[in-house]
Amino acid sequence: MSRDAHDILARVFGYNAFHGDQQAIIGHVAAGGDALVLMPTGGGKSLCYQVPALMRPGTAIVVSPLIALMHNQVSALREAGVAAEYLNSSLDLESAKATERALRAGKLDLLYVAPERLMTPRFLDLLDHLRDTEQLALFAIDEAHCVSQWGHDFRPEYLQLSILPERYPAIPRIALTATADRQTRDEIIQRLHLGMARCFISSFDRPNICYTIVEKADPRRQLLNFIRNEIHSRFTRTAGIVYCLSRRKVEETAAWLQEHGIAALPYHAGLPTEIRAAHQGRFLREDGLVMVATIAFGMGIDKPDVRFVAHLDLPRSIEGYYQETGRAGRDGLPAQAWMAWSAGDVVQLRRMIDSGEGEAGMDYETYRRFARNRLDALVGLAETTACRRRQLLAYFGEETAAPCGNCDNCADPPQTWDATEAARKALSCVYRTGQRYGAGHLIDVLRGELTDKVREKEHERLSTFGIGSDLDEKRWRMVFRQLVAHDFVCVDHERYNALALTETARPLLRGEAGLFVRLPAGKLHRSKRQRAMRERSIPGGVPATLFERLRVWRANTAQDRNVPAYVIFHDATLRDIAIAYPATLDDLHQISGIGEHKLEAYGKEILGIVAACR
Ligand code: ADP
Numbered sequence: 001m002s003r004d005a006h007d008i009l010a011r012v013f014g015y016n017a018f019h020g021d022q023q024a025i026i027g028h029v030a031a032g033g034d035a036l037v038l039m040p041t042g043g044g045k046s047l048c049y050q051v052p053a054l055m056r057p058g059t060a061i062v063v064s065p066l067i068a069l070m071h072n073q074v075s076a077l078r079e080a081g082v083a084a085e086y087l088n089s090s091l092d093l094e095s096a097k098a099t100e101r102a103l104r105a106g107k108l109d110l111l112y113v114a115p116e117r118l119m120t121p122r123f124l125d126l127l128d129h130l131r132d133t134e135q136l137a138l139f140a141i142d143e144a145h146c147v148s149q150w151g152h153d154f155r156p157e158y159l160q161l162s163i164l165p166e167r168y169p170a171i172p173r174i175a176l177t178a179t180a181d182r183q184t185r186d187e188i189i190q191r192l193h194l195g196m197a198r199c200f201i202s203s204f205d206r207p208n209i210c211y212t213i214v215e216k217a218d219p220r221r222q223l224l225n226f227i228r229n230e231i232h233s234r235f236t237r238t239a240g241i242v243y244c245l246s247r248r249k250v251e252e253t254a255a256w257l258q259e260h261g262i263a264a265l266p267y268h269a270g271l272p273t274e275i276r277a278a279h280q281g282r283f284l285r286e287d288g289l290v291m292v293a294t295i296a297f298g299m300g301i302d303k304p305d306v307r308f309v310a311h312l313d314l315p316r317s318i319e320g321y322y323q324e325t326g327r328a329g330r331d332g333l334p335a336q337a338w339m340a341w342s343a344g345d346v347v348q349l350r351r352m353i354d355s356g357e358g359e360a361g362m363d364y365e366t367y368r369r370f371a372r373n374r375l376d377a378l379v380g381l382a383e384t385t386a387c388r389r390r391q392l393l394a395y396f397g398e399e400t401a402a403p404c405g406n407c408d409n410c411a412d413p414p415q416t417w418d419a420t421e422a423a424r425k426a427l428s429c430v431y432r433t434g435q436r437y438g439a440g441h442l443i444d445v446l447r448g449e450l451t452d453k454v455r456e457k458e459h460e461r462l463s464t465f466g467i468g469s470d471l472d473e474k475r476w477r478m479v480f481r482q483l484v485a486h487d488f489v490c491v492d493h494e495r496y497n498a499l500a501l502t503e504t505a506r507p508l509l510r511g512e513a514g515l516f517v518r519l520p521a522g523k524l525h526r527s528k529r530q531r532a533m534r535e536r537s538i539p540g541g542v543p544a545t546l547f548e549r550l551r552v553w554r555a556n557t558a559q560d561r562n563v564p565a566y567v568i569f570h571d572a573t574l575r576d577i578a579i580a581y582p583a584t585l586d587d588l589h590q591i592s593g594i595g596e597h598k599l600e601a602y603g604k605e606i607l608g609i610v611a612a613c614r
């Protein structure tokens, strides 16, 4: 029997309105159409197949690439009273058989499967049986970008999913991903044979995430200050992720944060599997842990209450930056994306690209150009003095009408300096000295310092000697860092970091381009900005005691039931309870996130806690 989408939304999930395209997508799939859904993290993709799964007769088959992800989704659905199961390699034979029996008997609303399991002859037989008895509701292909050979989440088994439309042409398919770029989208359509599917493309804006990018001075100290000032002063026991490029740096940073009183755990591919699983499990279940990780920690982290994502190293591309920062604030509450970067990072990444092996299906030169362009776009984002969000979205082809007001540059417009003339002087000094010296010596020449080396090389006789005495050494260092970051000069590490001109420098030398750089924010500026940001994101007037007690209750309940805390209730739901002080079950039912099943299971207990706090 088919049920109305709104009815299911309210009764099962406890929400009163659909977000964005959800309703249109659900209507389309429930009516039997194929769909490709591109929606940012936190946009609410799961409901797009979960609601039609309950509207259509039979079982929905959900293909999901990660065991942890399946497990959490199934736990959350069961908490809402939905008949959901999963099949993957983590199950013992008996449980797997029981699940197969339930599936055959038509007892399941949703079944999550790993792609390699789906492709086994045994499972395809089961699906044939379901189709023949009209018990197959739909196929959902989650994290559909895993078919893309360009991305680092590539899963070869996803390619075989193209047999679904051949074998089950009458069954609707919905593919979902949070990857925004055009190339991946086209690849999904082509490889999954979704040419006839309707595309639903949401805005990729994450309005609740505040973007901040700073230049590195003392990065770990800057990170600690960020966590203390921007996060811990506002929220108690907050979860966050800190990304680093290398395994060693992950371990060192985690240890350092621990020494400074932050509960931090390391995570990278070099750790034994059990430790990785244990750390991931603790991060998901416990309140307020900071995970220091390489990008090995990523997909499948569907924890909704991650309050910040920090980068201690530049990611390789805007796509990477967007995906990684996107793990913050899935629940829609205010969250922070913070990054510290330096021109040195850029040099290191360029070196890695230049010494890399290329990628599957690309010759080396194409790969190099591709990877360098992607990195340069990210450097542009780090360097910009305009709204970060605007630039980020523009990269994905989205236009925004006005600056966002929720990034560092909007909150506190940086001072800029026209460095065009200084940059030209520096470039000509690089050229006149024969492109064989590092920044230190070049600065001496520019500033007219008669050092031993200057004398030895007779550089005091050059036309560029002393033409930059108006700027101090610190400012010249900054100019050279910018020249490197913009790839106007390249660094030869084999030859004592000698600088040489690149093709990119030509327009600047010819006077066809300028160079504007941001000046570091002054102390006064910063505190004003911090105050402004803090005021904006305190969830208005939440009675702290009740909220904290509800969190303690939730932590205990989650532990008893062996599920992550957010599977019981999200922070946003607890916050709304703490604001509303519900007195009756009816009052409680009005709160977003409390469906019939949870009302029955937990309603009385919650009312008890509320009453005790009056
Ligand atoms: P995604 O998979 O796109 O990252 P999820 O499906 O995990 O997003 O949803 C993100 C959060 O938003 C979840 O906590 C979910 O419960 C919540 N959510 C989704 N749709 C709605 C809605 N219509 N009303 C209220 N909350 C919603």
Ligand code: ZN
Pocket (backbone or CB within 6 Å): 386, 387, 388, 389, 390, 403, 404, 405, 406, 407, 408, 409, 410
């Ligand atoms: Zn902005």
